[in-house]
Amino acid sequence: MGIIERVSYFITTTFKGMKTNLYLNVVTVITIAVAFLILNVFFVIYRNVSSVLEEWKGRIKVVAYLKDGLSVQQINAIEGQLRKNEDIKGIHFYSKEDALDEFKKELKGQSAILSGVSQDVLPAYFVITVKDRVISDKAVGRLADSLKGVSGISDVQYGQGVTERFSELLIIVKMLGIGIGGFMLSAVLIIVSNTIRMSIFSRKDEIEIMKLVGATNVFIELPFVLEGMAQVVCGTGLSVVLLYLVYKFFLYRLHRTLGSLFVNVNISFLSGETIAVILIAATVLGLVGALVSAGKFIRHNY
Amino acid sequence: MIQLFHVYKHYMKGSAALEDISLQIEKGEFAFITGPSGAGKSTLLKLMFLAEMPTKGQIIINGYNITRLKKSAVPFLRRNIGVVFQDFKLLYDRTVFDNVALSLSVLGMPRKEIKKKVWEMLKLVGLQHKLNFYPLRLSGGEQQRVSIARALVSEPAILLADEPTGNLDPDLTLDVMKLFEDVNIKGTTVVVATHDKNLITRYTRRVIVLEHGRIMEKQ
Numbered sequence: 033m034g035i036i037e038r039v040s041y042f043i044t045t046t047f048k049g050m051k052t053n054l055y056l057n058v059v060t061v062i063t064i065a066v067a068f069l070i071l072n073v074f075f076v077i078y079r080n081v082s083s084v085l086e087e088w089k090g091r092i093k094v095v096a097y098l099k100d101g102l103s104v105q106q107i108n109a110i111e112g113q114l115r116k117n118e119d120i121k122g123i124h125f126y127s128k129e130d131a132l133d134e135f136k137k138e139l140k141g142q143s144a145i146l147s148g149v150s151q152d153v154l155p156a157y158f159v160i161t162v163k164d165r166v167i168s169d170k171a172v173g174r175l176a177d178s179l180k181g182v183s184g185i186s187d188v189q190y191g192q193g194v195t196e197r198f199s200e201l202l203i204i205v206k207m208l209g210i211g212i213g214g215f216m217l218s219a220v221l222i223i224v225s226n227t228i229r230m231s232i233f234s235r236k237d238e239i240e241i242m243k244l245v246g247a248t249n250v251f252i253e254l255p256f257v258l259e260g261m262a263q264v265v266c267g268t269g270l271s272v273v274l275l276y277l278v279y280k281f282f283l284y285r286l287h288r289t290l291g292s293l294f295v296n297v298n299i300s301f302l303s304g305e306t307i308a309v310i311l312i313a314a315t316v317l318g319l320v321g322a323l324v325s326a327g328k329f330i331r332h333n334y
Numbered sequence: 335m336i337q338l339f340h341v342y343k344h345y346m347k348g349s350a351a352l353e354d355i356s357l358q359i360e361k362g363e364f365a366f367i368t369g370p371s372g373a374g375k376s377t378l379l380k381l382m383f384l385a386e387m388p389t390k391g392q393i394i395i396n397g398y399n400i401t402r403l404k405k406s407a408v409p410f411l412r413r414n415i416g417v418v419f420q421d422f423k424l425l426y427d428r429t430v431f432d433n434v435a436l437s438l439s440v441l442g443m444p445r446k447e448i449k450k451k452v453w454e455m456l457k458l459v460g461l462q463h464k465l466n467f468y469p470l471r472l473s474g475g476e477q478q479r480v481s482i483a484r485a486l487v488s489e490p491a492i493l494l495a496d497e498p499t500g501n502l503d504p505d506l507t508l509d510v511m512k513l514f515e516d517v518n519i520k521g522t523t524v525v526v527a528t529h530d531k532n533l534i535t536r537y538t539r540r541v542i543v544l545e546h547g548r549i550m551e552k553q
Contacts, residue, residue, distance in 0.1 A: 038442065237423070238425055241436060245440055245485075245488065246410065246412040246413035246441065247440035248410075248440075251442075
């Protein structure tokens, strides 16, 4: 048998087998699709929460307000001291005038409110960006505390608690994902190996005769293994399609109800790489599930 | 061709199916294995086509010691052995052609060659005109001829038959036995397990008699 003939033999045998047990196969594919759909929802949530968190982390700034009446030399001295701090990436100084300008910018259109407000009202400050390794709430907190001790600095502020809560949320999503993922993957494994077991039983006469006439185990097993892989890949593919529909529908609803409020709401779908990884993992899962049954029920005797 | 040395086969709970069997069947021989039901005929045949392994003793088939054979080598040795059963063991959702072709497709033979060989084999057993029939449309004798065709199409060196005529009336029995004689003349070693005394008396061949798992006499 040439290679093409051989491949076509295995593929047709696989399809024939799936057709014979069509109902079982359809049920299996749908079950796998539902399992992976739940799992994929977690992937999407995780992806979005973590990207929000990344964005937050990038924005972490510590603001150190200065006491009034410091001389330029004193301010320079403070800046020099800050620059020595290894946790600090960048420093930008805003004088009292700058502070007022910034405030006006923030109130754009309504800056009239500030007319007559003297520049003395607002304190001068440093905006400090921190190095990537400091990006955890505790580390930023420690830095802020240490800055409070610097003479000339009156107050230090940063986004207290926000990043912490997001980090916690991310960990929860991750743990849930791992837990449910592990559960779903073992369920899929059991479903596939069970379906293949039933496939094998429904064709046990044929298997017996094939063995009798000298078929190798691999020759007998291959269509079943392909069947298992096909089931999982179809199920996973279906779950991605379903998820995409759910995702589109969700976005549509969100924009309709909250449209004007959340113009910038940007929820991303699974990345191409994630989908590829899911499909590859599914293929391996199908392979393993089918091999377990094949090993148990085809190889068990002579 | 087939050699057994002090072979024992015990199943669970200690009941012995075969006890101290030693025998030798030469290449090109035609031998009957006979004895009452439960004497161990089927078990002996099962050992010969590697469906089971002996509990003790050595079996050499076609030069290979099967007790030392790797599991992965079993299929390749089996390709030298054709087996025929009382209940035919045909696939009823496949045509006569597909049933016979199965023996060759597992060898990885090209489709074209399979077609030619199967047709020739079906002609030999007189069923070439029924190759697209499903087995249930055939008589018992015809079904048995399909199963013989399947056993012989890959030209095995050994043909084992377990009560091949058990379900057949006397006329059909003669047809089947005729086929066995034909392939034996062409050089195939044939071993037939049967409890049919008429068959044994009609054909003067070597007879191995089993009783309670032991060989009683050799004729």
